[in-house]
Amino acid sequence: MDKRPLIGIMVTNRNRRKRILDLCQGYQNQNLRLYAFTPADIRWNKRRxxxxxxxxxxxTQRMFPFPLVVYNRCYNKDSMTIQLLEKVIGQNKCFNTINQFNKWDLYNQLHQSSLSQYVPDTFQYNEVNITELLDKNNLLFIKPIYGSKGASVYRIDRTSNDDIHISLHSLAPRVICRKNESIQEKLDVLLGQKNYLVQQGIQMSQLDRQYFDIRVLVQKGNVGQWMVYNITCRVAYERFFNTSMCEHVYDAPEILKRILSPEKATEILQSLNEVSVMAAQEAETLMGSLGELSVDFVLDKQSKLWIIELNGKPQKNIYEDLKGFKHKDLYRRPMQYVYYLSQK
Incomplete structure (x- = not known):
């Protein structure tokens, strides 16, 4: 009888099964039996x-018994399937319960925690007056409550002559609202019926006149604790503000030492480590069991850190261009965490 722990990896559709199995099986150093499945593949009445x-x-495709642990690779905002699985295999035996985060819920969680000083003021779009917000802050960002990769994130910038520029991805305005026109009306047409947030704009530090953010990858490994495994800077193209469409990815220490004193760079890196782990813990309190996420920061012109958002399913291809980065570790650590959960 095979005594290796049986592990299930849940993916959105069957086309994704081979790739994720290749990655996880190729990089695991535990002795695990892995299979991939979709939510539609679960036969609840047969327990198979x-x-x-x-x-x-x-x-080989065949019927398997329920696994000891489930690693959720679906990009989901509903935890129903995970809840049903845990009724069969046990509490806290699935991780990444929800990985498509609700940005409004997460903002409130962080705002009410000890991390509130790192979170920009954020409001629900349909509950605020944009003109009044622009009176307090000339720069705003409007983003979907559910969104990723900078899609549909608008930059609202009031210029010195009181025109308002509405931009998408690049700094060049898509729409210009003159001072005698209604910004709210133009935005209502642009945004449609989706749920959006309005976030206080941060005057970001730049690297050679290009915007950048700082992405911290936080994962759990073989001891089941959150740990920071990588800190990168994503540098946007010139004249673009969307760092998800980045021109370069660098190790953060390299960039911070170019724009800050050595002492300040060390202080910022220490804060990034501490705050990211705390943010992961807060996200897990809200979302349920998690095993990996990324925390995106920007640095303002006074060298203060701000949390812009958290991502429950971090992009892993951004690390491919980093010199010396062990890409396999991105997949090895979740497998280590899987093994840890299987032994509990």
């Missing part, structure tokens, strides 16, 4: 799951 596995180089 249709899964894909690879053994001796051959792919």
């Amino acid at each position: 799951i249709i899964g894909l596995s690879r053994k001796n180089g051959k792919w």
Whole structure:
């Protein structure tokens, strides 16, 4: 009888099964039996799951028993499937319960915590007057409550002559609102019926006249504790503010030492480590069991850190261009955490 822990990796659709199995199986250093499945593959009444596995180089699809642990790789905002799985396999045996984060709920969680000083003022779009907010702050960002990769994030910038520029991705305005026109009306047409947030704009530090953010990757490994594993800077293209469409990715220490004194760079890196772990703990309190996420920061012109958002399913391809970065560790650590949970 095979005594290796049986682990399930849940993906959105069957086309994704081979790739994620290749990555996780190739980089695991624990002795695990892995199979991949979709929510639709679960046969609740039979207590079985249709899964894909690879053994001796051959792919096989067959019925599996329920696993000991589930690693959720679906990008989901609903925890129902996870809750049902945990009724069968046990509490806290699935992780990444919800990884498509509700930005409004997360803002409130962070704002009410000891991290409030790092969070820009944020409001629900349909509950505020944009003109009044611009009177207090000439720069605002409007973003979907559910969103990723900078999609539909608008920059609202009031210029010195009181025109208001509405931009998407680049600094060049998509819409110009003259001072005798209604900004609210123009935005209502632009945004439609989606749920949006309005966030206080931060005057960001720049690197050679290009905007950058700081992304901290936080994962759990073989001891089940949150740890920071990588801190990078994503540098946007010139004349762009969306760092998700980045021109370069660098190790953060390299960039911080170019724009800050050595002492200040060390202080910022220490804060990034501490604050990111605390943010991950707050997210887990709100979202349920998690095993990995990224925290995005910007540095303002006074060298103060601000948390811009958290991502429950971090982009892993941004690390491919980093010199000396062990890409395999991105997938090895979740497998270490899987093994840790299987032994509890």
